[in-house]
Amino acid sequence: MDYLWTPWRYQYVTTADKLPGCPFCHKRALGDDRQALIVHRAQHNFVILNLFPYTSGHVMVVPYDHVDSLLKLSPEAASEMMALTQRLEAVLRKLYNPDGINLGMNLGKAAGAGVAGHIHMHVLPRWVADASFITTVSETRVLPEDLETTWERMKAEWTVNGGQ
Secondary structure, three states: OOOOHHHHHHHHHHHHOOOOOOHHHHHOOOOOOOHEEEEOOOOOEEEEEOOOOOOOEEEEEEEEEOOOHHHHOOOHHHHHHHHHHHHHHHHHHHHHHOOOOHHHHHOHHHHHOOOOOOOOOOEEOOOOOOOOHHHHOOOOOOOOOHHHHHHHHHHHHHHHOOOO
């Protein structure tokens, strides 16, 4: 039997239900963007790596406003969210050379939202046949890049190509 060690996941498994309040609001308030995995802070939203990514490069655009519906988001924040999503598409295409990009929001627990109380836009690179045997049979993801490396690469690319 083969074993895939994912020690970073243990922290989530043992603390996810113990975090007071919203994990996005918690990360935003940490004050250390590297530790929080925040790649960029804009006026109404921030860009953060997904702590448990579907693929390497999986990021999210999260509004500062803690709202559970796109309808509750201000027009300015919604517009900025889409502009950041466009920017992320360019960054991901340059860094990962994907065959495609998934964009999406899951609004509410029934729709699959892991954090149902705070909307967020997922942006992630995809490749033809990236769902390997281990993914389809064992429901396990094998990611070739750790989160620290992803953060460093994303932050550098964001900054080099017109970031703030």
